[in-house]
Amino acid sequence: MLESIHHLALRRLLPVVIAALVLGSAGAQSRVTVLSPQEPATLLPHLDLLTLTHEVQQLIFDCLFVVGEDGDYLPNLAAEVPTVANGGVSADGTTYTIRLRDDVSWHDGERLDAADVVYTWRLITDPDLPVPARGVWDKIEAIETPDPYTVVVRFADTNVAFLGTASSDSCFVVPEHALAGRELVEDPFNRAPIGTGAFRFEEWQSGAFIRLSANPAYFGGAPAFDELVVRFAGSQAARTSLQRGEAELALHIGFADLRFAQGLEAYSVEQAPDHAWWQFWINNEGPILADRAVRRALTHGLDKRLITETVFGGVADPLDAILPPSHWAHADDVRAYPYDPEAAASLLEEAGWTDADGDGVREKDGQRLSLEILNIAGQADRRQVVQIAQDLWRDVGIETVIREIDGASFPPTMSSGEYQLAYGWFGENQEPVFGLWLGTNWQNFADEAALDLLRGVSSTVEREARAEAIRAFQRTVAEEAAMLPLSTRPLLNVVSDRLDGYRPSLSGSLYNAHEWTVR
Amino acid sequence: MTSYALRRTLGAIPRVLLVSLLLFLLLQLPAGGPADVFAADPNASPDAIRRIEELWGLNRPVHEQYLTWLGNMLRGDWGFSFGERRPARVVVLERLGNTLWLTGGALLVGLVAGVALGVATAATRRRSVKAALQLLSVLGMSVPTFWSGTLVLLYFGVRLGLIPSGGMGTIGQAFSLPDLLHHLAAPAIVLGSVYVAQWSRFVHAGLEEAMREDYVRTARAKGRHRGALLMRHAFPNAAIPLATVLGLELPRLVAGAMVTEVVFAWPGLGRLLTESLLGRDYPVVMAALMLLVLLVITANLLTDLAYGLLDPRVRYG
Numbered sequence: 154m155l156e157s158i159h160h161l162a163l164r165r166l167l168p169v170v171i172a173a174l175v176l177g178s179a180g181a182q183s184r185v186t187v188l189s190p191q192e193p194a195t196l197l198p199h200l201d202l203l204t205l206t207h208e209v210q211q212l213i214f215d216c217l218f219v220v221g222e223d224g225d226y227l228p229n230l231a232a233e234v235p236t237v238a239n240g241g242v243s244a245d246g247t248t249y250t251i252r253l254r255d256d257v258s259w260h261d262g263e264r265l266d267a268a269d270v271v272y273t274w275r276l277i278t279d280p281d282l283p284v285p286a287r288g289v290w291d292k293i294e295a296i297e298t299p300d301p302y303t304v305v306v307r308f309a310d311t312n313v314a315f316l317g318t319a320s321s322d323s324c325f326v327v328p329e330h331a332l333a334g335r336e337l338v339e340d341p342f343n344r345a346p347i348g349t350g351a352f353r354f355e356e357w358q359s360g361a362f363i364r365l366s367a368n369p370a371y372f373g374g375a376p377a378f379d380e381l382v383v384r385f386a387g388s389q390a391a392r393t394s395l396q397r398g399e400a401e402l403a404l405h406i407g408f409a410d411l412r413f414a415q416g417l418e419a420y421s422v423e424q425a426p427d428h429a430w431w432q433f434w435i436n437n438e439g440p441i442l443a444d445r446a447v448r449r450a451l452t453h454g455l456d457k458r459l460i461t462e463t464v465f466g467g468v469a470d471p472l473d474a475i476l477p478p479s480h481w482a483h484a485d486d487v488r489a490y491p492y493d494p495e496a497a498a499s500l501l502e503e504a505g506w507t508d509a510d511g512d513g514v515r516e517k518d519g520q521r522l523s524l525e526i527l528n529i530a531g532q533a534d535r536r537q538v539v540q541i542a543q544d545l546w547r548d549v550g551i552e553t554v555i556r557e558i559d560g561a562s563f564p565p566t567m568s569s570g571e572y573q574l575a576y577g578w579f580g581e582n583q584e585p586v587f588g589l590w591l592g593t594n595w596q597n598f599a600d601e602a603a604l605d606l607l608r609g610v611s612s613t614v615e616r617e618a619r620a621e622a623i624r625a626f627q628r629t630v631a632e633e634a635a636m637l638p639l640s641t642r643p644l645l646n647v648v649s650d651r652l653d654g655y656r657p658s659l660s661g662s663l664y665n666a667h668e669w670t671v672r
Numbered sequence: 673m674t675s676y677a678l679r680r681t682l683g684a685i686p687r688v689l690l691v692s693l694l695l696f697l698l699l700q701l702p703a704g705g706p707a708d709v710f711a712a713d714p715n716a717s718p719d720a721i722r723r724i725e726e727l728w729g730l731n732r733p734v735h736e737q738y739l740t741w742l743g744n745m746l747r748g749d750w751g752f753s754f755g756e757r758r759p760a761r762v763v764v765l766e767r768l769g770n771t772l773w774l775t776g777g778a779l780l781v782g783l784v785a786g787v788a789l790g791v792a793t794a795a796t797r798r799r800s801v802k803a804a805l806q807l808l809s810v811l812g813m814s815v816p817t818f819w820s821g822t823l824v825l826l827y828f829g830v831r832l833g834l835i836p837s838g839g840m841g842t843i844g845q846a847f848s849l850p851d852l853l854h855h856l857a858a859p860a861i862v863l864g865s866v867y868v869a870q871w872s873r874f875v876h877a878g879l880e881e882a883m884r885e886d887y888v889r890t891a892r893a894k895g896r897h898r899g900a901l902l903m904r905h906a907f908p909n910a911a912i913p914l915a916t917v918l919g920l921e922l923p924r925l926v927a928g929a930m931v932t933e934v935v936f937a938w939p940g941l942g943r944l945l946t947e948s949l950l951g952r953d954y955p956v957v958m959a960a961l962m963l964l965v966l967l968v969i970t971a972n973l974l975t976d977l978a979y980g981l982l983d984p985r986v987r988y989g
Contacts, residue, residue, distance in 0.1 A: 184844070192947075194755040194756050194757070194951075195755075195756060195757045200757065202710050202716060280723060281727065282727075283707075283723075283724040283727050283728065284720060285707075285710035285713070285715075285716045285720050285721065286710070286713060286715035286716045287717065287720060288715060291717075322715055338752075338757050339752070339757065339758065343756075343757050343758070344756075344758065356844075358840075358939065359756075359763070359766055359767065359939055359944075360767065360770070360938075360939025360940070360944065361839050361840060361843075361937070361939040362839070362843050364843060364844060380844065382843050382844070384839070384843070384937075385937070386838065387934050387937065389818075389821075389822060389825075389934065389935050389937075390837065390838040390935070390936070390937035393825045393829055393830060393837040393838060394837045394838070396826075397829065397830055397837050399837055531950075558702070558703070559702060559704075559950065560709070560712070560950060561702075561705070561706070561708045561709050561951075561952045562702050562703040562704040562708070563704070563708075563712060564704060564708045564711030564712050565705075565708055566703050568711075569703075577712070582715070586715065588713075588715065588716075592717065593711075593718070
């Protein structure tokens with residue numbers, strides 16, 4: 154009897170159980186997983202310069218403007234992009250009037266208004282906060298808020314970089330109501346932020362992942378999926394996840410993983426827009442390198458295409474100017490130094506560098522043509538590039554010794570001037586700031602007339618005039634071989650075929666994640 | 673025994689202080705400091721970098737920085753992580769817990785499988801089996817975990833889909849022990865396999881030696897069978913060297929799990945330590961290293977005390 158009741162119950166219940174399982178899985182959370190090789194240190198904007206931190210913050214916070222796919226500024230928290238034509242920018246480029254959207258809410262329900270923009274400016278310029286980059290915020294004289302949704306930004310001098318800063322570099326607007334009067338560097342907000350973005354913060358497991366949920370009230374439209382998880386995965390863990398098809402996107406993979414990623418089914422490797430490039434710094438004040446002939450010989454003696462085709466797997470392009478072709482101010486008419494070992498050798502001969510003792514290394518007045526290349530340790534592709542350069546330069550009679558140091562030692566070693574050649578990369582903003590030349594100037598470039606061209610850029614309102622000055626500067630640098638550009642530095646993302654709507658821009662690879670759909 | 677433990681603990685204090693000073697000075701050796709991590713960025717201004725150094729107290733003389741750090745440490749304040757902007761103690765202890773799961777699992781695997789393999793090798797009389805078991809243990813010892821871990825992931829993770837691709841738990845799910853064990857199994861076995869190899873050889877060697885002792889011969893003469901001889905008479909003696917090795921390995925298990933942590937994306941202390949070193953997060957580095965120092969000293973003490981339990985002849989004076 155008992156048995157038959159059980160049997161009956163089971164037979165009646167079984168369809169219910171199956172139905173529940175089916176419905177349960179249909180109603181399951183839809184999730185997009187993004188792999189990141191690095192973990193943000195904090196989610197409070199403006200304290201960390203890591204590109205990948207910016208990528209994650211982009212999901213939670215918003216900027217006044219964003220840079221679209223084709224490089225144009227688009228309104229975001231602002232209702233429109235201010236221009237001289239629409240009266241948003243004063244003719245002298247000192248005043249920006251920005252109308253804010255009035256329908257933007259913070260994740261806790263509070264309304265965003267002009268006071269938040271003013272607070273963001275105060276936070277970035279607070280001398281008691283460890284903010285490493287203040288961009289043009291530092292140059293703002295005053296911000297006025299004539300009404301809750303209008304912000305008037307005043308600069309003492311013409312400033313053309315404001316839209317650039319307010320759209321990509323340090324642009325995230327933070328909530329005054331949640332942060333004012335708090336001990337910011339120690340606040341729990343850093344690890345559980347409130348933003349206006351398309352995704353709300355849910356959970357952060359150190360060393361493992363950050364989990365975000367869709368913000369149904371997002372002013373740009375609610376995301377089409379429930380959750381977005383950013384998983385921190387080094388090369389090995391990322392490979393496994395991709396092979397299992399567990400991720401929709403893997404951000405910023407290294408060259409060592411390129412071939413693997415290209416071989417994956419159902420994924421493709423795509424380049425995200427970025428104005429970055431690889432280069433050899435040349436210390437123009439070095440005893441040997443002060444000689445332009447040596448600098449030119451080094452440039453002629455480097456087979457850039459060999460490196461881009463081998464180490465960079467053919468995805469980077471050789472570069473002659475000190476701004477990549479993706480940048481609007483790139484000069485394509487600079488003096489080029491095609492790979493030509495004979496030209497390099499004859500330049501050195503003419504300058505008096507000869508190999509009298511036949512040991513393969515040239516010398517002049519008793520000094521050997523021996524240079525040190527500074528390199529950051531720990532990355533296979535960096536070492537390969539430097540080793541190839543070493544071999545190529547040996548062919549023209551230049552001896553090089555590689556010295557490897559860690560990343561944090563690089564800047565102080567460079568600024569001390571105790572280097573001759575150094576390998577690394579550099580990135581410039583959409584509205585260039587020329588930190589490489591007007592800031593650090595590790596290459597000790599001393600042509601003041603050329604540098605003045607750059608100094609004038611930030612106060613030139615007309616974009617074409619700015620571009621011409623920047624191009625003239627690039628021509629001078631190439632003429633002097635004051636820097637040795639190697640190639641573009643592509644930002645490589647691995648994108649799943651299931652992911653639709655992925656459109657990276659200079660604002661980041663994830664800035665339009667709310668428009669993504671997953672098949 | 674209590675007074676012995678107390679004396680050993682007090683005696684360790686000057687050693688801990690000396691090690692802390694050396695570590696602190698070592699960190700100052702390379703060029704550049706915590707704020708220089710930002711300095712390569714085009715947007716970072718040299719003024720801002722200097723201001724950050726000031727805010728973080730890095731512009732003060734090294735001895736002053738050390739004394740401040742020491743004073744705070746003694747009061748239980750481990751400093752503030754430059755990178756994560758939260759107390760270094762929280763950052764480190766969070767990861768220590770994760771690492772202890774991994775190393776605890778590996779220890780268990782190493783101990784159980786190591787003892788079993790060691791006893792089996794000693795018990796068998798067939799040369800071919802002995803040789804095969806020994807070959808297995810040599811292999812385990814020589815294969816690096818980054819390679820074995822990758823193979824395990826490729827085969828069991830990608831090909832068979834039996835194990836997760838990494839991490840400590842299913843994302844978005846509340847903590848559950850079965851889920852944790854599911855994630856733990858593969859990395860624990862990979863990390864533990866190294867110790868299986870080592871420890872099985874110790875057990876094997878210890879047993880072979882003990883089996884030649886007079887008391888074993890006496891027991892055999894009294895008619896006890898081989899299994900009882902091995903386990904009742906020989907094993908307790910063979911366990912003594914194992915305890916020493918175990919004690920010495922304990923700190924290495926915590927620090928040396930780094931490679932396994934990277935391969936299996938395990939959010940442990942080893943990964944934190946490397947990342948903090950590269951990011952020059954000195955407070956976190958110091959907190960993690962001091963924790964390891966304390967672990968070494970504690971493990972050594974426990975090893976010595978364990979002797980007394982395993983070997984009644986040992987007296988503490």
